[in-house]
Amino acid sequence: MPRSILDFCLLPFAFCLLPFFSSCGYHVAGRGDQIPKEVRTIAVLPFTNATSRYKIEQYLTRAVTHELIGRTRFRVVPDERDADAMLRGAVINMFLTPIIFDPASGRATTVQVITQLQVYLAERRTGKVLYQNQNYEARERYEVSIDPRAYFEESEAGLDRMSRSVARNLVSAILENF
Numbered sequence: 001m002p003r004s005i006l007d008f009c010l011l012p013f014a015f016c017l018l019p020f021f022s023s024c025g026y027h028v029a030g031r032g033d034q035i036p037k038e039v040r041t042i043a044v045l046p047f048t049n050a051t052s053r054y055k056i057e058q059y060l061t062r063a064v065t066h067e068l069i070g071r072t073r074f075r076v077v078p079d080e081r082d083a084d085a086m087l088r089g090a091v092i093n094m095f096l097t098p099i100i101f102d103p104a105s106g107r108a109t110t111v112q113v114i115t116q117l118q119v120y121l122a123e124r125r126t127g128k129v130l131y132q133n134q135n136y137e138a139r140e141r142y143e144v145s146i147d148p149r150a151y152f153e154e155s156e157a158g159l160d161r162m163s164r165s166v167a168r169n170l171v172s173a174i175l176e177n178f
Contacts, residue, residue: 034177035074035085035130039123042074043083047117048090057091059159060117063167064089071171083124087174090118099141113140113162121174131174138166 044065049057064087068076080086093116098108115138121131142158 034175035121036123039084039130040073040075041077041083042068042085042087042121043077043080043124044068044087045080045089047088050090050092051094053091053094053159056094056115056159056163057089059163060089060091060115060166063160063163064170067164067167067171071168072175080124085121085123085130088120092116092118098144108144110141110143111158113142113159114138115140115162115166117166117170119170119174131177133173136170136173138162138169140165 044061047057047061047064065076068074068087077083093114095112095114097112097114098110099112100110101107102109117133117136117138119131119133119136120129122129140162142162144158
């Protein structure tokens, strides 16, 4: 069966384009790891708190530690002398803004939380900065009970959920070096 000239011209052209389509450079988000392979252990130092929000630094330190343990190849150690890298964080601002209200009582039922952090990951021996963000911002919502007796309980649970969400996003940013 004779082939047309067009078939013979298009076939080499298609083979030339094959490498471009097979390796486009995209990858699944959250799977990259831009931290050097020599870094095997990370010390997560207690975050500091420059806000008036009680214990938020403890929630965030705990959540980031759990996220690193659960999602990464790193072993988290308590003492920075035993670590290849150190992660430091500071909560520099936290804004809570009511965004949805109960029409009957006028009380807030949903609150928007904006948390601003400073985060720094560096190799312990060399001091080389592996990740740094002086204005990391996370936005989360949490629901507040309209029962005034349950407000503080729900607030604490909401901040715990918010801390876990911030930790997931922060660890992704560190791994992807965004």
